[in-house]
Structure formats: C-alpha cells, structure tokens
Amino acid sequence: MGDFELIILDRVGGFLLLLLQIGLVLVGLRIGVALLQLAHHLLTLPLRRTERARQFLDLLETTLKQGRPLEENLISLSQSRCQSMGLGFHLVAAWLESGRSLAEALTRVPWFLPPQITAMLGAGKQMGDPAKVLPACRQLLQDAHSQIRGALNYLLVMTLVISPFGFIVFGFLMLFVMPKYLEVFAGMGITSGTGLIQFLAAHFRAVVLAQAALLGLLWLVAFTYIGGPRVVAWFPVLERLHYRLPWRRRRMQRDFSTLLAVLLDAGVPEAAALTLAADGTANSVFRRRAARAVEGLRQGLKLPDAVHLMDDTGEFRWRLRNAVAAPGGFFRALAGWHESLDARAFQQEQAAAHVISTSLVLWNGLFVGVILVAVFKVLTSLINTAALW
16 A cells, blocks of 8 residues: 555544534534423423412413303313413313313313412302402412522522532542642652541541432422422322421411402302312322311301411411401401411511522532632642751
C-alpha cells in the first residue's frame, strides 16, 4: 500500500472519528434536553393540576349562571375536542354520557380534580345548589398556590439542587482529594493537623449514610408533593401525617367548618351535613371524628356538643354555639373564624418552610465548614513546618 493510500485512509479515519464525536455530542445534548423536559414536566405537575381545577370551576360557574344543564354542557364541550383541561375532562364527559351524575363521574376519575373539590361538588349536588360550594373550592385552589410557591422557592430548590450537590462534593473530596493530601503530607513527614481529616476518613461511611438518609427523605417529600392526591391514595398513612401538620389541620378545619355552615344554611340534616363536610376534607381522621360526632347526635347531643368530639381545643364548639344564636346564618357568623384559620395556616406554613430551608443550608454548610477547617489545619501545619526550616 502506497503513501497516497495511507494518507487517504488516515483522512477517512479522522473524518469518521470526527463524525463519531459529533454524534456523541448530539446524543449527549439530546439526553440532556430530555432530562430537562422530564424535570420541567414533573415540577409543573402541581401547577397544571391547579390550573385544570381552576378552569373546570370557571366552566361550572359560567354554566350555572347561564342556567344551562350542567352535564349536557360538559358533554358538548368535550365533543368539541377541547384540549385545555386534558384527558381527564374527556373521561369525565364519557362517564356523563353513560348516564352518570357529575359527582359520580368525578369519583370515577379521581385524579382529574383534588379529592376535596370532588367531595365539595358532590355535597353541593346533594343539597341542590353546587354554586354555593364554589367559593370553598376556590379557597382550596388558593391554598394550592401558596403551597406551590413555598415548595418552589425553598424545598424543591434545596431538595433537587443544593443537597445533592453538597452530597456529591463531599463524597468526591473524601474519596479522591483528601487521600492525596494525606499521602503528600505523610511523605513530607507532617502528621500534626491531619487528625480531623483522618477522623472524617475513618467515619466516611457513617457520614455518607447520614447524608444519603437525609437526601432520600427530601426526595420522598418531593415525590409526595409532586405526585399529589394519587400518592396519598396509595399511602393512606399520609392522611394521618397531614392531620399532624398544624397548617394542614387548620385548613382542613376551615374547609370542614365552611362546608358544614353552607350545608346547615341550606337545610341539610345535621348528621348528613357532618358526614358531607368531613368528606370535603378528604382526610380519614376527620371522617372518623365526624362519625363520632354523628353518633353523638344519635345519642341526643346537640350539634355544638357533638362537634366537640372533633375538636380537642374546644374552640370550634364555642364558635358553633355562638353561630347558632347569631342572625344571618352559620356561614356569615363563622366567616371571621374561617379567615383567622386561613391566616394562621399561611403563617405556620411559611414559618415551617423557612425553618426547613434554613436547617438544610446549615446542615450542608456544616460539612463544608468541617472540610475547610480540616484543610486549613493541615496547611497551617505545613506553614509552621516551613518556617522552622
């Protein structure tokens, strides 16, 4: 083979290698774009759920104001191939076409709306006027916006960016950088100041496990938040956890009281109103307590005394007893308390978000500070040794 053929083969090989490198870069870019799209899809799930529910409530309110049949209007809109509310809306319309009521259709597609809104709309349907529960439904959507803002501003950034980055950096330093430091200083005969690095190296697994456990817990919280009602349905224990969170409990108490007031003003029997109001919270703890209150009514207790079985503090009992004697109905009499519950829940939620985010920053800063102290102690020993020379 002559020199000319070798040159041609070398040029062709170089060209093919260049094409391979370009292909690998394009594949890497494509994978990166796909990962970013997946992250965007997951992070915007709560926003899209809230927007879908808001559009559906707007549609219901407009239809009721126009006096048109609710089910027929929803079926007609679905047949026009409306895409703004997603596949769930068309599944609801399909159940409506099969003869189901709106409450039954929403129950058949539980992931279309938050379970609280589904239960509230069902209660409104039973009392014959769904429009009366729409303000309570919209209040739930305002809660969702508050939770999304807090999660995006604090917890998701800490969970998906800062904590994983700190975990990776700490592992990289302890596996690759610090051992080289120890080898270099051991070769120079310097042993003072390396005790902290040796301690971290000796307890590396325990530190990494602690970091991994914290990171796994944060990712579990993020998964629960992004998954929404579906995850709560898969893991019922989360309902008890939500009840233990003070801001969640106050909002559930507000929703329960609001719906109970609307139902009582509409003339719904007290036992049925308690059951429907508890369903509006979509929480098993409230449902069990409402069942105890209903049993108290059957035993002859008055409504304020029966409701005392649902509230450990006794405040709801006092408020409801005053509302019974107040003119203008239950909803108007309890409006100020509902606003107070909402304000306190917002303050507690924001305070919790600040405390958690600050704690995570301090936790990650602790590891950075320990590593910096370890490195500078060794460098100080090196400077002192050089000065003695």
